[in-house]
Amino acid sequence: MIRNTFLLLTLGAMSTMAQDPEDEPQTWPTPDRGSFVISNFTFDAGETLDRLDIHYRTLGEPKFNADGSNNVVLIGHGSTASSEQFLNDGFAGALFNPGQVLDAQKYFIIMPDGIGHGNSSKPSNTGLRARFPSYQYSDMVRVNHRLVTEHLKLNHTRLVMGVSMGAMHTWVMGSEYPDFTDALFPIACQPAQIAGHNRLWRKLAIELLRTDPAWHGGNYTKQPLASLSGVLSLLQTMFSSAVDLQARYPTRDAMDAFVDALLPHVPEYDANDQLYAWNASHTYDPEPQLGAIRVPLTAVNTADDLMNPPQLGLLERAVGQLMRPGLGKAVVIPESEHTVGHGSYIMAKLWVQELELLLARTEARNGTSY
Known part of the structure; x- marks a missing residue:
């Protein structure tokens, strides 16, 4: 029913779309x-x-x-x-x-x-x-x-x-x-400036990729699936709401089935693209200029x-x-x-x-x- 739930995660609509976007009128x-x-x-x-x-x-x-x-x-x-x-x-x-x-x-x-x-x-x-x-x-x-x-x-x-x-x-x-x-x-x-909890998960995502031996300094021939799976799983959690997920997946088996449907799609993502995207907020600090x-x-x-x-x-x-x-x-x-x-x-x-x-x-x- 969901073609690519990790894709929907990056769309910010993971838990609101239960059908393939291509099937959506x-x-x-x-x-x-x-x-x-x-x-x-x-x-x-x-x-x-x-x-x-x-x-x-x-x-x-x-x-x-x-x-x-x-x-x-x-x-x-x-x-x-x-x-x-x-x-x-x-x-x-x-x-x-x-x-x-x-x-x-x-x-x-x-x-x-x-x-x-x-x-x-x-x-x-x-x-x-x-x-x-x-x-x-x-x-x-x-x-x-x-x-x-x-x-x-x-x-x-x-x-x-x-x-x-x-x-x-x-x-x-x-x-x-x-x-x-x-x-x-x-x-x-x-x-x-991104700090505290918001910086924590971003930094963890970046370091998961950078420290994975399979990343090979960014010169991998196959996606570093272990770290990429961890990063995308972390993002899935951060995008979600506990109340919404409890309502949609109220049993252990329902949530397990949801996770099992996500993992096969990990190879569709690129580790370098993910790493660069989450690192792009490093110098973000608009507060000193807000008065402009x-x-x-x-x-x-x-x-x-x-x-x-x-x-x-x-x-x-x-x-x-x-x-x-x-x-x-x-x-x-x-x-x-x-x-x-x-x-x-x-x-x-x-x-x-x-x-x-x-x-x-x-x-x-x-x-x-x-």
């Missing part, structure tokens, strides 16, 4: 695809890549008002996923159809595959393996900004939003490019998110540091039978009302004549 528009090639790209760490390919998907067409404002929406995906993670009924089918909040007939929606992800350049598809440059979130944000401004020739956006890693990029985009957008909508992240954010922002988390527990108060602290009082809004959705832990971010019905409110709040800045 499509109710949303089909995106166009594009590619942006950057020659001799220099990463923040000083390494260079002769050719950096950035794949992206778009919906709709750009439209402009007389004052220069536009209908452009930039959406960032989660770690180890790609723009494909948005192409399901719970996300695209709840946002992009006629009359919905991000109606593709009204908005021009851009969904890039970040560096190291999807069909963009990464260790596994360039042949570089562990010689691939050690990219960071700052590099990914800079490239997405160049995609919009240099390649697509758009110097402003109506909205920047993202989920998980893409949400962290949203915070960085707001402070690094404060005039780039009219509104910011990060979902499922903390706008602070000039536009309205609504940040949404869920109460059962193991990666971003609300007890830490980091979301509220960050919102209080924005340029002026009232600019930001922190929302924590209570745990319920509808939330599934960190993977709740892919379920637009949980937070779509907050997105509607943010767009209405910033409408006067943008106009709606396009």
Whole structure:
């Protein structure tokens, strides 16, 4: 019944989809695809890549008002996923159809595959393996900004939003490019340096791979299955909610069958791609620059998110540091039978009302004549 549950994990929708995504009836528009090639790209760490390919998907067409404002929406995906993670009924089918909040007939929606992800350049598809440059979130944000401004020739956006890693990029985009957008909508992240529990599991995942003799310094000919299985199992746990899993798999045998269905798919993943993706958050530390954010922002988390527990108060602290009082809004959705832990971010019905409110709040800045 589930073709690839680890794939669904990386989509953040592991416990919400019980069918093969290819069997899911499509109710949303089909995106166009594009590619942006950057020659001799220099990463923040000083390494260079002769050719950096950035794949992206778009919906709709750009439209402009007389004052220069536009209908452009930039959406960032989660770690180890790609723009494909948005192409399901719970996300695209709840946002992009006629009359919905991000109606593709009204908005021009851009969904890039970040560096190291999807069909963009990464260790596994360039042949570089562990010689691939050690990219960071700052590099990914800079490239997405160049995609919009240099390649697509758009110097402003109506909205920047993202989920998980893409949400962290949203915070960085707001402070690094404060005039780039009219509104910011990060979902499922903390706008602070990754430390404590969140750093613990990331560091464990990285070291599991690096210390596996079968990894061979990244030059393996076969996937290091023992460490890769451990990493993907750890991620499966972190994406989940204890309450949701108990409801879905209330017996020992049910959960054992679920795990048994996961493990055969481990070889479908690449260890270097995983290692690089989880290491990319190493220098992420947006908090000192939060005061540079000039536009309205609504940040949404869920109460059962193991990666971003609300007890830490980091979301509220960050919102209080924005340029002026009232600019930001922190929302924590209570745990319920509808939330599934960190993977709740892919379920637009949980937070779509907050997105509607943010767009209405910033409408006067943008106009709606396009």
